[in-house]
Amino acid sequence: MNSKDPKNPIVYGVFTTSSNIFKGSAVCMYSMSDVRRVFLGPYAHRDGPNYQWVPYQGRVPYPRPGTCPSKTFGGFDSTKDLPDDVITFARSHPAMYNPVFPINNRPIMIKTDVNYQFTQIVVDRVDAEDGQYDVMFIGTDVGTVLKVVSIPKETWHDLEEVLLEEMTVFREPTTISAMELSTKQQQLYVGSTAGVAQLPLHRCDIYGKACAECCLARDPYCAWDGSSCSRYFPTAKRRTRRQDIRNGDPLTHCSDLQHHDNHHVHSLEERIIYGVENSSTFLECSPKSQRALVYWQFQRRNEERKEEIRVDDHIIRTEQGLLLRSLQRKDSGNYLCHAVEHGFMQTLLKVTLEVIDTEHLEELLHKDDDGDGSKTKEMSNSMTPSQKVWYRDFMQLINHPNLNTMDEFCEQVWKRDRKQRRQRPGHTQGNSNKWKHLQENKKGRNRRTHEFERAPRSV
Template sequence: MLNLELLLLGHLLILGSAERVPRLKFAPTDQPRVKFESPARSSVGYHDEKSDTLYLGSTGSVYLLQFTDADVSQTPIPLSLDDNTRKKCQSKVSASQELCENVITVIQRVNKTTIIICGTYAGSPKCWFLPNNRTQLASDKEGRQIIVQDGRDITPSVPRQRPITITVGEDLYSAISSTSQNSGSIQRSYGWMKHLKSEDKWFQNPTFVGSAWIQMTDRNKDEVYFFFRETNGSTALDGEPYRAYVGRVCKIDEGGSKTAGQDSFTTFLKARLICGFPTESRLFNKIEDAFVLHAEDDPKNSMVYGVFSSLWNSTGICAYSQSDIEQAFRNPKLKGFTGNLPGGQRPGTCIKVTPPKVIQAIRSFPEIEAPIYPFLNHPLYVMKHNNYTRITADRVKGANQDVYHVLFLGTGNGKIHKVLLNSGKSFIISELSPFTAEAPVSIMTLDSSMGHLYVGTPVEMVRLPLANCADYGSTCVQCVAARDPYCGWNRTSGECVAVPRTLSVTDSDVVQNIDQLNVSVCDGASDVVVLSEEPTELIISSGAYLYLPCPVKSYHAVYTWSYNKDQFTCTIKDGSCPLMFNGEVPVRKGLFKCTAIEDGLREELAAYKVTLNKGSTLGLERTAFILILTVLCYLL
């Protein structure tokens, strides 16, 4: 029996932590997918927006995946080693099987007609070109494949760490993380502009996780961002092993003179990213992934979203305003620099030729003294015991024409969290489990124009709809309570449907309530939803084991069973919150109801009328049969 005050207290506690728990959980199985016979050794994929194709890197080949609503076709593009190269590699004493392969690490469009593909090629990286809509690599007039013989500036020679590449105009930038053979670098590695690189002393064992091209109104002010972490050289006992940074160079950078940084970036600066609760000394310093959600109207309104992990097995999601980052790089005070610059010249200014004295200051002191703090000075939310590996975001216009940001986060065990951001608060709409095997999400690409999310692990690839509205249920209350800006209830058709990108007069019947759980927009809806079906009648012996299932419609709700004036708690397991009686807790006759309470919405989900039959076991057998059918129906 549960005291009502304790029930309300438990409800408040769950609401306080609800934003860290997915409200709904789904396991989609009918989406187009492909499963690989053996785990892929690469986590690189490339998707052209407004298309149904995706290029996926593997060992010795690239796969062209073409998706339909029901299936995926695979076309391999071979890129294996020649026999001489393989034998030469295998003859080395320290060579492993993985090192003596061509692991594809880069797939990136370099212009409107060509994609560049790079691989480790047994320790001697090479790159090839693939024309649009082709499955044959580019070749010269004699039929020989066109190869960038030395791809070391674009990709590492070992596949342990994915390189980060981005095309800016028709120039390819590469960020290669540090390995035992490489100290880590950022390079403008291929294209029309002068090839430039960073200097070794600017980094401390960097691991790059993301990049972005920030396009300004004045295109001469365009910037390229790189997100990375460094190992912390501090020997303090409380020193964190990692620090997170954003590095930035100007697109217009042409390097220095022959005497000052001729082949180096002259506009490079880096600033530390703080994620956590600084006043409590709780920080998430290991950046795992980052994504820039560009604003359509003004670059300053863009947002940077990052995944950060900590030493205590938890993950923080932090957001940064583009205007804050831009302000930090616009008026930098270089950490450790005490000299004076002539004429008040600012380091990192986006100009073609940087004065020599400014170059010298940047070369020795590339870090900005002031760190960049997250939006609202704390994480959007913190997830304990569930690490995120990938992040992407979308800008969604709701039925009310308000714009909402929605995050998609991949986890270390192959799940995807769909998260609504609203007024500085986060709300995990749902958790998707689309894969047959648990593996970390390594690829995540969003195509907003086509309404698709491509998600991959080392063993599977699947395409998911951004608007999975039918999953929310067949009633207006269920649809609106989901608070998904992609979906709304169509009063005319009586369905939960995707909200059209451009609403017309005929779309005015689509209703939502994104800001809070409020179903008053549903015709005839109230805060109490009564079960429409009659109670399931059960006949059972007094000493029998009784299992009464209750379907979980929301993991943010509090579930209770009522019997006369008594109330019982239950524990959620496998999508149900059952009430159980056994020899220690005698079964009773009467009416049992399961009710969910969530943010003021009260919904009856199950009801059973139990009758005791002391003299016959026939009723018990019939009851067991009914219960099995009931459980199966709920699970299905």
């Protein structure tokens, strides 16, 4: 990448560990002036009884090994014309003694404890509202591409890496062996043994439909244009354009648009979940931003006060949401999922949990046995045979909270169905022509599954 000094560009490189025990990858950034300084320094030489690496102190032949052949250094047009002593010295001294340290003497990005390693990298320099930023596209050995931006903290020498996206390019895990960037087409071309894929450099619409979400994304390609998160153009002059890559502060840039964001009612998702007493349920909530912290609140019925949910043996917090074990009636209420990032809190989800006690559930299940379940009988008679089976299995599941896992329930249903098939082999064979006729009639039909036929979710 070009820098302010045309003679000293910036070099990006990816590195991986060779150990199978400790796996990790890193991205380092080097200055060409530092690389040139090392190549003009001493050569590495093995000397002493232990053959340790020491700087070479002897005579260096002319022209100096490592310099490009030119009329300035000896008048040679090609390395084939170099003297024998230069070739011999280069073969016996293939390395330099001093290492080339990266800028700031540390990597700009490190990844450990992950199931992939870096293989390729391309970098695009993007103009943003508050300066220029280098966006890195890093290929891995599992067929994914990481989109990362380097952002300076207090000074330009102290960089912060922000992971914008992690894109799965190929269906099957495969090593990405080549990457090319087209700034003119705004496309990224990725190659592997499975083929070549084409990806856009920016997908601003995935960051949300509010000014705060677009600002928190900190993507140099994107900005809030007053109505949506769209591509940022440095030449466009619009007062409603909002972007803050360096700080990602929506409180400053989107405070006057808060009223506009509140009209996006669909941004706050609401759900109603029913749970059975003494059983478990899961409240799923995942923020769009990978840097956001999830904050849960609980609001009881007919109360305005909200309290923070604390993790214990009863409530377990995961990356995907909350797991509530051994539900009690006091767990009924509203659960609010908030995303907190850079001091900005946004409500993502509101879950209303209704806990049904076991006694009331038993009454509902056996209501038809007492003679008061006429409506239940009518509903049962109106169901198709497949719906009745699913309804019975579903009610059996929620009525038996002592089942430890879903696998036990599925195994019971599988054994029962297998037993029924063994008991009527002749009946199935006798009706083979009938089923064949039905299958032929269904071939021309639309294969869409109707909502009322879906089970068990329709229950």
